[in-house]
Amino acid sequence: MKYEFNSDKEFDLIAIGRACIDLNAVEYNRPMEETMTFSKYVGGSPANIAIGSSKLGLKAGFIGKIADDQHGRFIKSYMQGVGIDVSNIVTDKDGHKTGLAFTEIKSPDECSILMYRDDVADLYLEPSEVNEEYIKKAKLLLVSGTALAASPSREAVIKAVQLAKKNGVKVAFELDYRPYTWKSPEETAVYYSLIASQAEIIIGTRDEYDAMENRKDGRNQETVQHLFGQSAELIVIKHGVDGSYAYVKSGDVFRAQAYKTNVLKTFGAGDSYASAFLYALISGKKIGEALKYGSASASIVVSKHSSSEAMPQVEEIEELIAKNEKIEAPR
């Protein structure tokens, strides 16, 4: 079963949200207190997804606001360098700073992120900086949940979604829940539910759907039943190393297991998964196959040091799928 896009569009995917900096611990397998050096990469979930899908060959664009400083310029030139259209990345003129994410790698499965996101430039994207002529050119608008955390970025995203709906552009909502960016769980649930009610494709971990539903231990069946009553056509629910499911409005369900790998750290899994899943879907692969692309890409990225720079080529993903070494997990 395939998922159909409007083929008469110049861009495969346009992402909206934050483009930031990741500072990843160079000395790892220790707490951050003992880490003295960090490597710099472009980061921010929607930027990572745009980078991953561009490296896989999609024509990608980005809408966001970056700081008018060295970090902002680094982000823009890196994104341009991997083939992303940066014409709709706006430079902040009010002195707001680039968001930073320091990563701590204590062990392969004990990682955390220390984020510096006070007054960050990306959350100052204005609705007036979202351009209908641009959005209209995309097959898919990818929205990151974190961009809904504060105004005016929240309104800019809501406008982008409205313009997508008006112009036959599918909306994919990557829940990308970062608790520290939000004021309260209630607020998150309100805005997540609003965008989820408009999106045709929704991707998130089980915990992120729980944040949207403002509950604990939610069940996939209840979640999808509710969302299929709105605009959703395809819902992906990820369960970490236990794999992921794609639910289709027709009633079909697909499952992918994670691929065995030499794990260095856990972050980067979600963004690499989304970029390869969307790449495969937009390239016309079947939904079950697209899940494998997502899983394989994630497995490659968790074995490497960064999120953005580590995004794989198509050949690497296909090699891993062909090897077929999956992690057995309970159903």
Ligand SMILES: Nc1ncnc2c1ncn2[C@@H]1O[C@H](COP(=O)(O)OP(=O)(O)O)[C@@H](O)[C@H]1O
């Ligand atoms: N330890 C791991 N080894 C191999 N693949 C993994 C591992 N952890 C996660 N993955 C893959 O990454 C995907 C996304 O991971 P998940 O943890 O659910 O998302 P997120 O990073 O957004 O929290 C999973 O569906 C799985 O395919």
Ligand SMILES: O=C(O)C[C@@H](O)[C@H](O)C(=O)COP(=O)(O)O
């Ligand atoms: O999204 C961010 O601001 C931080 C990311 O750049 C970082 O690489 C990361 O946490 C990615 O993790 P993922 O969401 O598990 O892919």
